[in-house]
Amino acid sequence: MPLSTPAPRKPSHTRRVTYQGYERDDGLWDIEAELHDSKAFDAPSLRDVGMRPAGAPIHHMWLRVTVGRDMVVRTVEAAMDTVPLHDCPQARAALQQMVGCSMARGWRQSIQHHMGGVASCTHLRELLFNLATAAFQTLPAAFTPADAEAPPRHLGQCxxxxxxxxxxxxxxxxxxxxxxxxxxxxxxxxxxxx
Structure with a gap:
């Protein structure tokens, strides 16, 4: 069912975020995320002299996290094709601190610990937060606890x-x-x- 009819308005900002999960031939799993931010109007560019046309990306970045059946991060890779400031790509280095972290428990705390504040990028952190949910949806084993007497992880979470x-x-x-x-x-x- 759609939302109610909105008050009169005009478009301002669009954020598109997509997650995709893949089963690899080697038994691992890749979870990929893409973020694209744009304005509905021409705006000054912070990075370059001149204007950024309506619809052109302010942020356009990708993230790939590889996990095993245990939901532990094996590798992390990021691409930042469009960013507002020249120093933004330096934020990718902190991602390597996430290798070895578990998406099953304490994921958000790990992100904040390793990538909080100026250690990394707000947008990469946001992609990582929800990447765990996409991983759970991708891996069939993620919902099955190791202990058969324990409830599946998703019970009691919504x-x-x-x-x-x-x-x-x-x-x-x-x-x-x-x-x-x-x-x-x-x-x-x-x-x-x-």
Whole structure:
């Protein structure tokens, strides 16, 4: 269902972000991201003398992260074809600190620790944050914990996969915890029948 009709307006800024996941022949997985920022009007260029035409990129960058079935980063590569400032490409060096980090737990903290502030680039950090979600969607094994008695990692992480909700009840009944108050209601209805 679409959004409601907006108030009168004119376009200003467009950010396009795309993630794609690939299974490699060597058993590893590549997750790639692309970010493209542009304005809907001609604007002064910070990097060069002159104007940047409407639709021309302010930022256009790519990121490739290679992981194994364990969701641990093996390699990271970035390309920054269009950036607003001459020093921006220096931010790529900090990406190598992410090699060995796990996307399964503590991913955002690792990004902030290794690439926070002026150590790297806001846009590369943003791409990395959500790259983990794309990795989980790409790797079938990502949803299966090593311990068969442990719930899959995605349970309890959103409304749809609430341990008390219908999604868990239907697809993972072993881990369903019932609706809050459900256990208390059952004995009183049984008592009423006696």
């Amino acid at each position: 409304t749809g996969w609430d341990f008390h909700g219908n999604g868990v009840k239907l697809y993972y009944p072993k881990f369903y915890r019932g609706h809050p108050g459900e256990a208390a209601a059952a004995p009183s209805s049984a008592t009423a029948k006696s």
